[in-house]
Amino acid sequence: MNSKYSTWHHPYSPVKPYDKKVAYFSMEFGIHQALKIYSGGLGFLAGSHMRSAFELKQNIIGIGVLWKYGYYDQSRNKDKTLRPDFVEKTYNFLEDTGIEVKVSLHGNPNVNVKAYVLKPEIFGSVPLYLLSTDVEGNDYLSKTITDHLYDANETTRISQSIVLGIGGAKVVEALGGADIYHLNEGHALPAFYYLKDKGIKKNQFVFTTHTPEKAGNEERDGHFLNHCGFFGRKLTENELAYETVNDSKINYTVSALRLAKKANAVSKLHAKVSKEMWRDYSNTCSIIPITNAQNQSFWQDEQLKQSWVKKNDKTFFKRKIELKKELFAEVVNQTEKIFDPKVLTIVWARRFAGYKRADLLLYDFERFLKLINNKDYPVQIIWAGKPYPHDKFGIDIFNNLVHISKSYTNLAVLTGYEIELSRKLKLGSDIWLNTPRITREASGTSGMTAAMNGSVNVSINDGWIPEFQKHGKNSFVLPELNHNLPVEDQDKIDAYNLYKILEEEVIPTYYKNPKKWQKIVYKAIDDVIPSFSSHRMADEYYKKLFK
Numbered sequence: 001m002n003s004k005y006s007t008w009h010h011p012y013s014p015v016k017p018y019d020k021k022v023a024y025f026s027m028e029f030g031i032h033q034a035l036k037i038y039s040g041g042l043g044f045l046a047g048s049h050m051r052s053a054f055e056l057k058q059n060i061i062g063i064g065v066l067w068k069y070g071y072y073d074q075s076r077n078k079d080k081t082l083r084p085d086f087v088e089k090t091y092n093f094l095e096d097t098g099i100e101v102k103v104s105l106h107g108n109p110n111v112n113v114k115a116y117v118l119k120p121e122i123f124g125s126v127p128l129y130l131l132s133t134d135v136e137g138n139d140y141l142s143k144t145i146t147d148h149l150y151d152a153n154e155t156t157r158i159s160q161s162i163v164l165g166i167g168g169a170k171v172v173e174a175l176g177g178a179d180i181y182h183l184n185e186g187h188a189l190p191a192f193y194y195l196k197d198k199g200i201k202k203n204q205f206v207f208t209t210h211t212p213e214k215a216g217n218e219e220r221d222g223h224f225l226n227h228c229g230f231f232g233r234k235l236t237e238n239e240l241a242y243e244t245v246n247d248s249k250i251n252y253t254v255s256a257l258r259l260a261k262k263a264n265a266v267s268k269l270h271a272k273v274s275k276e277m278w279r280d281y282s283n284t285c286s287i288i289p290i291t292n293a294q295n296q297s298f299w300q301d302e303q304l305k306q307s308w309v310k311k312n313d314k315t316f317f318k319r320k321i322e323l324k325k326e327l328f329a330e331v332v333n334q335t336e337k338i339f340d341p342k343v344l345t346i347v348w349a350r351r352f353a354g355y356k357r358a359d360l361l362l363y364d365f366e367r368f369l370k371l372i373n374n375k376d377y378p379v380q381i382i383w384a385g386k387p388y389p390h391d392k393f394g395i396d397i398f399n400n401l402v403h404i405s406k407s408y409t410n411l412a413v414l415t416g417y418e419i420e421l422s423r424k425l426k427l428g429s430d431i432w433l434n435t436p437r438i439t440r441e442a443s444g445t446s447g448m449t450a451a452m453n454g455s456v457n458v459s460i461n462d463g464w465i466p467e468f469q470k471h472g473k474n475s476f477v478l479p480e481l482n483h484n485l486p487v488e489d490q491d492k493i494d495a496y497n498l499y500k501i502l503e504e505e506v507i508p509t510y511y512k513n514p515k516k517w518q519k520i521v522y523k524a525i526d527d528v529i530p531s532f533s534s535h536r537m538a539d540e541y542y543k544k545l546f547k
Contacts, residue, residue: 006097006098006099006117006174006175007175007176008021008061008175008176009127010057010059010120010126010127011120011121012057013057014057014058014059015056015057015058017539017542017543018053018056018057018058018059018060018542019059020059020179020180020542020546021059021176021177021178021179021180022058022059022060022061022178022179022180022181022182022546023060023061023063023168023172023178023180023181023182024046024049024050024053024060024061024062024063024182024184025063025064025164025165025168025181025182025183025184025187025188025191026042026043026046026062026063026064026184026185026187026188027042027064027065027149027150027160027164027184027185027187027188028042028043028046028064028071028149029043029046029047029050029062029064029128030043030044030045030046030047030048030419031047031050031051031118031123031125031128032047032123032419033418033419033420034091034093035091035118035123036067036070036071036089036418037064037065037066037067037070037130037149038071038149038418038419039071039149039150039351039386039388040350040351040385040386041350041351041443041444041445041446042184042185042210044294044419044422044445044446045184045210045266045292045294045443045445046062046064046184047125047295047298048293048294048295048298048299048445048534048537049184049534049537049538049541050062050125050126050128051124051125051295051297051298051534052295052533052534052535052537052538053125053126053538054120054124054125054126055124055295055297055535056535056538056539058126058538058542060126061126061127061128061129061172061175061178062125062126062127062128062129063128063129063131063164063168063171063172063188064128064129064130064131064164065130065131065132065146065149065160065163065164066091066094066116066130066131066132066134066146067089067146067147067148067149068088068089068132068134068146068147068148069086069087069088069089069147069148070087070089070149071148071149071150071386071389072084072085072086072148072386072389073085073086073087073416074386074415074416074417075415076415079402079403080402080406080413081398081399081402081403082387082395082398082399082402082415084389086148091116093118093122094116094117094118094130095116095117095119096114096116097115097116097117097129099114099115099129099171099174099175100112100113100114100115100135101113101115101167101170101171101174102170103162103163103166103167103170103229104229104232105142105145105159105162105163105228105229106155106159106227106228106229107227107229108139108142110137111133111138111142111145111163112133112135112136112137112138112142113131113132113133113135113163113167113170113171114131114132114133114135115129115130115131115171115174116129116130116131116132117129117130118130124298129168129171129175131146131163131164131167131168131171132146133145133146133163134146134147144156145159145160145163146160146163150388152389152390154220155228157218158220158224158225158228158230159228160187161187161188161189161190161230161252162190162228162229162230164187164188164190164191165187165188165189165190165191165192165193165194166190166191166194166229166232168188168191169181169190169191169194169195169198170194173198178204179204179546180204180205180206180546181195181200181204181205181206182206182207182208182541182545182546183205183206183207183208183256183260184208184210185208185209185210185211185216186207186209186217186218186252186253186255186256187218187252189230189252189255189256190230190231190232192205192255192256192259192260193230193231193232193259194231194232196259197232197233202259202260202261203261204261205259205260205261206260206261206262206263206264206545206546207256207257207259207260207262207263207264207285208263208264208265208266208290209253209256209257209263209264209265209266209270209274209287209442210266210442210443211442212270212273212274212277212439212440212442213353213355213440217251217252217253218251218252218253219246219249219250219251219252220249220250220252221248221249221250222240222243222244222248222249222250223240223248225250226240230250231243243255245281253278254278254281254284257278257281257284257285257287258281258283258284258285260285261285262285262286262288262545263285263286263287263288264287264288264289264290264541264544264545265287265288265289265290265442266289266290266291266292266442266443267289267291267292267442267443267463267464267466267467268289268291268466268467269439269462269463269466269467270289270442270443270463271287271288271289273439273442274287275287288544288545290537290540290541290544290545291443291464291467291532291537292443292444292445292448292464292532292537293445293448293531293532293533293534293535293536293537294445294448294449294452294532294533294534295533295534295535296452296529296530296533296534296535299423299426299449299452299453300449300452300453300529301319301323301427301453303315303319304316304319304320304323304427304453304454307319308454308522308525311522313515313518316454316518316521317518320454321341321342323424323427323428323453324339324341324345324428325341325428326424326427326428327339327345327382327424327425327427327428327429328341328428330414330421330424331382331412331414334412334414334415335405335412335413335414337409337410337412338409339380339410339412340378340380343378343379343380343410344377344378344379344380344430344431344507344510344511345379345380345381345382345428345429345430345431346379346380346381346382346429346430346431346433346458347381347382347383347384347425347426347428347429347431347432347433347450347455348361348381348382348383348384348385348433348434348435349382349383349384349385349414349417349421349422349425349446350385350434350444350446351385351386352385352386352387352388352391352394352397352398353387353388353391353394354391354393354394354397355436355437355440355441356435356436356441357435357436357437357491357494358383358385358397358398358401358435359397359400359401360435360491360494360495360498361381361433361435361495361498362401362404363491363492363495363496364495364496364499367499371499371502371503372408372410372411374507376511377507377508377510377511378410379410379507380410380411380412381410381411381412382411382412382413382414382425382429383398383401383405383412383413383414384413384414384415384417384421384422384425385398385417386417398413401413422446422449425450426446426449426450426452426453426455427453427455429450429455430454430455430456430510431455431456431457431458431506432446432447432450432451432455432456432457432458432459433458433459434446434447434457434458434459434460434465435459435460435494435498436460436462436463437460437483437487437490437491437494438460438461438462438480438481438483438490439462439483440462441460441462441463442463443463443464444462444463444464444465445464445532447459447464447465448464448528448532451468451474451475451524451525451527451528451532452525452528452529454521454524454525456474456475456476456506456517456520456521456524457469457474457475457476457477457524458475458476458477458498458501458502458506459475459476459477459478460477460478460494461477461478461479461480464532465477467531468527468528468531468532470523470527472505472520473519473520473523474520474523474524474526474527475520475524476501476505476506478494478497478498478501479497481493481494
């Protein structure tokens with residue numbers, strides 16, 4: 001063991017604007033394909049943040065969990081439907097820091113938590129301290145706490161929050177403590193309670209809320225959490241009553257907003273939605289917008305970048321064809337279908353949640369068939385994404401798309417949606433399709449990295465899109481509708497607007513006016529960089545949240 005990595009250490013001296021010591025707690029980090037401790041957008045966001053923090057020489061460390069089986073490996077059954085596999089991961093590039101702390105769980109005061117470190121030189125990020133309970137001396141159940149990211153068992157999920165929050169806070173103490181403790185979403189909430197009892201002041205706590213979705217704003221019975229050890233000690237009935245809301249529940253987001261000095265939402269629109277969501281709760285901190293972003297050096301293809309800088313249409317187009325061929329090699333490998341690099345390729349790829357509406361294109365099936373069978377303006381469509389392994393609704397949508405796609409040579413559903421496949425899809429697509437129900441997508445970042453690589457966003461005007469879009473100039477955006485309408489009405493209106501835009505604007509522009517299409521592609525890259533690069537975001541966190 002190299003002992004210098006068991007202290008707060010960077011391979012550089014942090015620069016002056018960024019010298020404040022920040023511990024960034026996140027349930028998942030998408031740092032690299034090989035480190036499978038992420039499920040989707042939250043992890044991709046955290047990974048880009050840690051990369052930009054490293055490139056900007058910021059004094060940040062990441063605190064996460066070393067998930068033994070990751071999220072899951074996305075495989076197929078005999079009929080090509082989704083099969084979640086859980087395969088043990090062994091990361092020889094991680095280093096044992098020698099730091100081991102104890103947390104109290106369900107009356108057991110001696111659950112051991114070991115910290116491993118991902119050193120900066122491995123994947124170009126700030127140091128990442130990853131916690132594991134798969135430690136000698138722990139009983140069997142304790143060892144399994146860090147097995148599965150977002151475990152389906154409620155007691156295990158609570159234990160994971162305690163390990164990340166209190167275990168993580170104790171690891172930071174062992175590293176010398178931090179000036180700022182930043183919770184990236186509410187999963188690590190126990191850290192705030194533990195640190196508060198240790199005398200850490202409110203002005204050292206900041207919080208990022210990532211979603212208006214109920215599932216992303218955990219709420220659990222306060223008495224049960226107290227029994228589990230969630231607060232770092234047993235709260236009295238009066239103390240517990242002060243913390244609970246909604247019939248003796250602890251809402252992780254409400255508690256974080258009350259304990260933090262300041263919080264941020266992840267887009268300007270999300271800040272408005274968040275303020276409205278939490279306005280009836282007393283003693284919450286202010287919520288400011290800091291729009292999510294992605295790391296340009298990690299996600300943008302270098303040859304596309306050079307062609308964009310020089311505005312060289314010929315080399316840009318040539319490289320795009322090469323990248324489409326690389327993506328289509330994956331398509332033929334998985335689906336036995338040969339896609340044509342000259343054909344307009346639409347991709348829908350992201351975390352497979354119901355509100356994101358992966359199947360919106362199929363709403364009017366006759367019209368969908370007309371779209372995909374148009375010989376004058378051919379299209380190819382690829383879907384990819386990981387449903388939560390216990391989300392029957394999301395898995396049903398995925399499997400239905402698999403079954404339908406079998407009958408058509410220009411439709412494909414890909415498995416293995418992780419960083420590398422995400423990269424291939426962004427580099428090889430012409431259209432990046434984004435179809436959430438409006439106000440439900442807090443930010444969404446996949447369209448940013450797609451735009452960096454010449455894929456044009458066709459999107460609902462939600463999340464980050466209102467800050468970026470110029471319809472017909474850098475993207476194509478569906479008309480906004482009233483989000484209070486019944487979801488059936490929203491789906492019908494959005495589907496018909498989507499067909500109209502594709503049929504009348506997007507597809508004809510691609511085929512009949514390639515010069516205009518290339519202008520849209522360049523304008524999208526111009527507008528996404530640097531405004532939606534994570535250097536801007538990492539800088540804003542120091543200036544607006546950590547200050």
